[in-house]
Amino acid sequence: MILRNLLTAVAAGALVAACATAGTDNSTVSASARSDNASAESAFPSTYKAYPSDNIAITNVTIFDGEGQRIENGTIFMSGGEIISVGGPDAIVPTDAKVIDGSGKYVTPGIIDVHSHLGNYPTPSVAAHSDGNEMTSPVTPEVWAEHSVWPQDPGFSRALANGGVTSLQILPGSANLFGGRSATLKNVPARTVQAMKFPGAPYGMKMACGENPKRVYGSRKRKPSTRMGSLSLTRQTWINAQEYQKKRKGAKPPKRDLAMETLADVLDGDILVHNHCYRADELNQIIDMSKEFGYKVTAFHHAVEAYKIADILAKEEICSAVWADWWGFKMEAYDAIPENAALLQQAGACVIIHSDDENQIQRLNQEAAKALSDGRAMGLEISDAQAIQWITYNPAKAMGIADQTGSLKPGKMADVVLWNDNPLSVYARPEKVWIDGALLYDANDPSRRPVSDFELGQPGEGDVK
Template sequence: MRQLLTRGACAAALVMALSACASTGDSASTSEAPKRERAPMAAGLDAAANPDPYPSTYRGLPRENLAIVGGVVLTGAGQKIDNGVVIVTDGRVAAVGDASTPVPGGHRVVDARGRFVTPGIIDVHSHLGVYPSPGVMGMSDGNEATNPNTAQVWAEHSLWPQDPGFNTARAGGVTTMHILPGSANLFGGRGVTVRNVPSVTMQGMKFPNAPYTVKMACGENPSRVYGGRNQSPATGMGNMAGYRAAFIAAQDYREKWDKWRRTGEGTPPTRNLQNETIAGVLDGSILVQNHCYRADEMALMLDLGREFDFKITAFHHAIEAYKLAPRLAREGVCAAMWTGWWGFKMEALDGIEENAALVDVPQNSCAVIHSDDAELIQRLNQEAAAALSAGRRAGMNISEEHAIRWITLNAARALGIADETGSLETGKRADVVIWSADPFSIYARADQVFIDGALSFDRFNPAYQPVSDFELGQPGYGLSAANVREGAR
């Protein structure tokens, strides 16, 4: 456990805050892990009998009931409340209102006067844990670059929970992350949504009941990786042919299983993990997170979805999303974007800083700011602020209480968890950040971060600032900011 703790073993303050025990199933706080009943041996051949074989054991850190009072509250759902009150009871938001909101007895009062209060930040595109620091070949676990279709691999099986990047992301207000495989392949594998809490295991971080996702990649990456090996795909048309062939195979696989489940005749089909994931896309249980830069290629992917009757949940990076913003909104597709990253390869040349603001204009739009970077994840509020400023300079009247959803509620929507987190609304998880200043200011820092109502980071209390051995350094070893990954962006 030494890597997870600061300044000695489980001192009392650390037990309350960030001990590994709190997120690996030993805590006395709320248990959320679903109870499992072992399926009969015959049914075990059917993935539907056990759709989550590596279930969450997340318990949450030790928490208390709170009343956060006096701050400027940006709810994430469109409201700004001066001198607001956020009531947290049993790890959930119990009430949000103005200064007249009553504080229940027994709730600890947190004074947020002069500060800002927002939902926890959600990063929909992270590689923490699969491309951790130290950035060495032995830890470069994000791209299974062995075949254009590796839908059978799951990022959670590579996730190293001791990555120091989780600590620094938490200090930046990030409470939930979506960890994805890299983008070397047409189908890179499944992604996993995690709670940003210290844990010995991936299961101890795994967001309970969050939908699985699959990473797809269009454009230069797969054709560059495999074309350079004299394999297919080597071109954009090879990419499209590869997607179509994979969905045809998955359709056939799904039909065979459906027939066996319906009739029970004969032996069940042989399980195929690759087809199993893509069949989950076809039935809507697995959400497509699609790495795609160019507007024309996004349009092709939307047409592919129509051909095989599946939905793309979000385009990631989406440098040219502004060119088809009305269609994205009409079809309910989110676009996860940077503000200032562009021009680093041909398909990224036509980026503009107003991208997120323009995507946000149509009704039912879903603009999201993401990181794809172990350092940018620490300041997603600043990346959103830059997008907000660019939109305002272009004449768009965007309020801060609206723009905060780019890193909160819209991000939750893109991951299928908006009913649980992403906004400060009654009944949702109490994922809360108290900022030293307006979060859209370059001077703002996260003072306190609460996850499910538990204090998980405190800028003023070293006991709530975990430092791992990998951050402190060890003799003969050094940290490297460079990730040694092929097809990373």
């Protein structure tokens, strides 16, 4: 009964409160381009609406603000779904606020995973649920990850409850050189993926290099079967995209092409590139290729050899989304070191700890702690607050949503986690999680634990009322 009541409340709550979707200024683009772009931009829009929220103040708490600062005996005040103030022990709390004493506890921004496949490879992991890789061609920029997302994946609520994850990017798989568009979601219970889509978030595009594409298509006696084949096919695809982009901005619009539409938006800077890549030499080649065609790589994902070119990545302002210690599961993952994240941090590069896994997304805080510990063991001075940045502000920056979430700053979304201990402790668990100021998880209140219809299971004959 508790679960049914919760689902009823969730469905009702989804109909209240409002959110804004960012618009696009196309005033300098030709009429044909406006028509072409409008078709894509109006398709499958976000219908996300924040759940009802209260005026909440958490006092006497240690705050990691997500941008590298730590505040002792701090106070954070949320109202209207936004962060209103973050201050020290002398902060003034409004008289109408519900006050939570955070003594001995910690507050962080909501955890953000820049690389997830929840919904596309949902639990249970059976063939019928495998919807993340369109392995019919090495070039599939026309597919959109959101069209495979199953909102009832139990992984969403587990990431919320166990990991404090409030936002995440769902990516297509890495079988293809061009895998398709990503979807950035708010981690809220919803009936449709559109109701989870982060309002105003730019699309990302998944690309891949290295072993995966050449293994998948080489085994089929198709191109690419080598790394040089991968680069030649990728470059030719960008040449085709440049031609489409030029025609789209001309007087006569081309016939709509979903694949070229996505790539032209990348070249225009409207879609962010997230590139699956492991080896340092390939990272550098991808950077060279991006300069050839005039686009920017936002983040390299997995990037186990990023430490070898940390200075280049810092100079190019490219984020590295890495694991703490996964290695050796294929040749291009062999030369990984657990100090990868710390060395990137030391070089001044953007560091992100990501999951790529339905279990690891539930403990990104512990993964960040491992990477931090390995860095300190080699003598690098990295603070707890900087490590928290790896799983909050930095992924938000790579996803193009850092102006709205990822850190505890006035005016930003009130995506907040109250931890029962230092989040970099193996004993830490989320006690409460707010998304846009709405309390969506409370470890002490069973009615605040979202459960999907799928997890309720099928009632037995004796259970039907």
